Amino acid sequence: MKTRAQIYEREAAALLRDISMYQVMTEGQLLRLHPGKKDKTRNLLAYLVRQNRVWQVDDFYCAAQDSLENMDRGLLAAVWVLTDFIDQVEYHSVGDYPAKIIFFADGEVYEIVHAAQGKEVLLSHVLADTGEQPSRYLVLVDDPAQIAELMIPNVNGYCTVSPAGEVQYYQKEGA
Known part of the structure:
Protein backbone atom coordinates (compact mmCIF):
# COMPACT_ATOMS: atom_id res chain seq x y z
CA MET A 1 0.00 0.00 0.00
CA MET A 71 12.29 39.13 -9.20
CA ASP A 72 12.75 39.10 -12.97
CA ARG A 73 9.52 40.71 -14.17
CA GLY A 74 10.22 39.64 -17.75
CA LEU A 75 10.48 36.00 -16.66
CA LEU A 76 7.32 36.29 -14.56
CA ALA A 77 5.44 37.62 -17.61
CA ALA A 78 6.97 34.92 -19.85
CA VAL A 79 5.54 32.22 -17.55
CA TRP A 80 2.07 33.61 -18.26
CA VAL A 81 2.76 33.21 -21.99
CA LEU A 82 3.93 29.63 -21.38
CA THR A 83 0.70 28.82 -19.56
CA ASP A 84 -1.25 29.67 -22.72
CA PHE A 85 0.48 26.82 -24.53
CA ILE A 86 0.71 24.31 -21.68
CA ASP A 87 -1.66 21.79 -23.30
CA GLN A 88 0.77 21.36 -26.22
CA VAL A 89 4.01 21.68 -24.24
CA GLU A 90 6.16 18.57 -23.96
CA TYR A 91 8.97 20.21 -21.96
CA HIS A 92 9.80 23.69 -20.69
CA SER A 93 12.74 25.35 -18.98
CA VAL A 94 14.37 28.71 -18.40
CA GLY A 95 16.33 29.85 -21.42
CA ASP A 96 19.69 31.47 -22.02
CA TYR A 97 19.77 35.16 -22.96
CA PRO A 98 17.88 36.50 -24.79
CA ALA A 99 15.25 33.79 -24.22
CA LYS A 100 13.42 33.84 -20.90
CA ILE A 101 11.82 30.43 -21.50
CA ILE A 102 12.38 27.67 -24.02
CA PHE A 103 9.80 25.01 -24.65
CA PHE A 104 9.05 22.14 -26.99
CA ALA A 105 5.58 21.78 -28.48
CA ASP A 106 4.35 19.75 -31.41
CA GLY A 107 7.92 18.83 -32.39
CA GLU A 108 9.05 22.46 -32.58
CA VAL A 109 11.35 24.55 -30.38
CA TYR A 110 9.92 27.83 -29.16
CA GLU A 111 11.62 30.61 -27.24
CA ILE A 112 9.80 33.28 -25.29
CA VAL A 113 11.93 36.41 -25.59
CA HIS A 114 11.33 39.58 -23.58
CA ALA A 115 11.95 42.81 -25.48
CA ALA A 116 12.35 45.28 -22.63
CA GLN A 117 11.51 48.88 -23.42
CA GLY A 118 14.58 50.56 -24.97
CA LYS A 119 16.32 47.26 -25.86
CA GLU A 120 14.67 46.71 -29.25
CA VAL A 121 17.80 47.38 -31.37
CA LEU A 122 20.00 45.19 -29.18
CA LEU A 123 17.51 42.33 -29.26
CA SER A 124 17.05 42.62 -33.04
CA HIS A 125 20.83 42.45 -33.47
CA VAL A 126 21.25 39.46 -31.15
CA LEU A 127 18.51 37.48 -32.88
CA ALA A 128 19.37 38.51 -36.46
CA ASP A 129 21.72 35.56 -36.96
CA THR A 130 19.64 32.43 -36.86
CA GLY A 131 21.48 29.14 -36.62
CA GLU A 132 20.94 26.05 -38.74
CA GLN A 133 17.77 25.13 -36.86
CA PRO A 134 16.27 28.45 -35.76
CA SER A 135 13.76 28.46 -32.95
CA ARG A 136 10.36 29.98 -33.31
CA TYR A 137 10.12 33.16 -31.26
CA LEU A 138 7.29 34.51 -29.19
CA VAL A 139 8.33 38.07 -28.42
CA LEU A 140 7.00 39.58 -25.22
CA VAL A 141 6.92 43.38 -25.38
CA ASP A 142 6.16 45.93 -22.68
CA ASP A 143 4.19 48.07 -25.13
CA PRO A 144 2.71 47.14 -28.54
CA ALA A 145 4.41 50.24 -30.05
CA GLN A 146 7.73 48.39 -29.71
CA ILE A 147 6.73 45.82 -32.34
CA ALA A 148 7.46 48.18 -35.26
CA GLU A 149 11.01 48.68 -33.95
CA LEU A 150 11.86 44.96 -33.81
CA MET A 151 13.47 43.21 -36.78
CA ILE A 152 13.63 39.56 -35.72
CA PRO A 153 13.35 36.56 -38.06
CA ASN A 154 11.18 33.52 -37.23
CA VAL A 155 8.76 35.40 -34.99
CA ASN A 156 5.51 33.50 -34.55
CA GLY A 157 3.89 36.35 -32.68
CA TYR A 158 4.24 39.26 -30.33
CA CYS A 159 2.44 39.65 -27.04
CA THR A 160 1.92 41.75 -23.96
CA VAL A 161 0.99 40.54 -20.47
CA SER A 162 -1.21 42.54 -18.11
CA PRO A 163 -0.43 42.68 -14.38
CA ALA A 164 -3.29 40.20 -13.90
CA GLY A 165 -1.63 37.71 -16.28
CA GLU A 166 -3.84 38.22 -19.33
CA VAL A 167 -1.89 37.69 -22.55
CA GLN A 168 -2.74 39.72 -25.64
CA TYR A 169 -1.25 38.56 -28.98
CA TYR A 170 -0.26 40.65 -32.00
CA GLN A 171 1.03 40.07 -35.52
CA LYS A 172 3.31 42.49 -37.33
CA GLU A 173 1.52 44.09 -40.25
CA GLY A 174 2.73 42.76 -43.57
CA ALA A 175 4.16 39.62 -41.93
Missing part, protein backbone atom coordinates in the same frame (compact mmCIF):
# COMPACT_ATOMS: atom_id res chain seq x y z
CA LYS A 2 1.31 3.44 -0.94
CA THR A 3 1.60 6.21 1.60
CA ARG A 4 0.22 9.69 1.00
CA ALA A 5 3.78 10.96 0.50
CA GLN A 6 4.40 8.38 -2.22
CA ILE A 7 1.14 9.23 -3.96
CA TYR A 8 1.89 12.97 -4.10
CA GLU A 9 5.66 12.75 -4.50
CA ARG A 10 5.57 13.25 -8.27
CA GLU A 11 3.26 16.28 -8.15
CA ALA A 12 5.27 17.87 -5.32
CA ALA A 13 8.49 17.35 -7.28
CA ALA A 14 6.92 19.01 -10.34
CA LEU A 15 5.85 22.04 -8.28
CA LEU A 16 9.29 22.32 -6.69
CA ARG A 17 10.93 22.07 -10.11
CA ASP A 18 8.80 24.90 -11.49
CA ILE A 19 9.27 27.21 -8.51
CA SER A 20 13.02 26.49 -8.36
CA MET A 21 13.42 27.12 -12.07
CA TYR A 22 11.37 30.29 -12.38
CA GLN A 23 12.17 31.55 -8.83
CA VAL A 24 8.94 33.54 -8.33
CA MET A 25 5.49 32.39 -9.43
CA THR A 26 1.87 33.16 -8.66
CA GLU A 27 -0.64 30.54 -7.60
CA GLY A 28 -2.51 31.22 -10.84
CA GLN A 29 0.57 30.33 -12.89
CA LEU A 30 1.14 27.13 -10.94
CA LEU A 31 -2.49 26.10 -11.32
CA ARG A 32 -2.34 26.71 -15.08
CA LEU A 33 0.94 24.79 -15.43
CA HIS A 34 -0.73 21.82 -13.69
CA PRO A 35 -4.23 21.76 -15.21
CA GLY A 36 -6.94 19.63 -13.66
CA LYS A 37 -5.16 19.45 -10.31
CA LYS A 38 -6.41 22.60 -8.60
CA ASP A 39 -7.12 21.21 -5.12
CA LYS A 40 -4.10 18.91 -5.13
CA THR A 41 -1.82 21.77 -6.21
CA ARG A 42 -3.15 24.12 -3.53
CA ASN A 43 -2.77 21.44 -0.84
CA LEU A 44 0.78 20.65 -1.94
CA LEU A 45 1.73 24.33 -2.02
CA ALA A 46 0.47 24.75 1.55
CA TYR A 47 2.42 21.65 2.58
CA LEU A 48 5.62 22.86 0.86
CA VAL A 49 5.30 26.24 2.59
CA ARG A 50 4.83 24.57 6.00
CA GLN A 51 7.93 22.46 5.33
CA ASN A 52 9.94 25.60 4.37
CA ARG A 53 10.69 24.13 0.96
CA VAL A 54 9.11 27.16 -0.73
CA TRP A 55 8.20 30.56 0.67
CA GLN A 56 4.97 32.43 0.21
CA VAL A 57 5.46 36.19 0.08
CA ASP A 58 2.29 38.15 -0.56
CA ASP A 59 0.70 36.50 -3.62
CA PHE A 60 3.91 34.83 -4.78
CA TYR A 61 5.53 31.45 -4.20
CA CYS A 62 9.30 31.83 -4.08
CA ALA A 63 12.29 29.48 -4.28
CA ALA A 64 14.08 31.45 -1.56
CA GLN A 65 13.05 34.00 1.05
CA ASP A 66 14.71 36.85 -0.87
CA SER A 67 13.55 35.79 -4.37
CA LEU A 68 10.88 38.47 -4.53
CA GLU A 69 13.46 41.23 -4.01
CA ASN A 70 15.35 40.04 -7.13
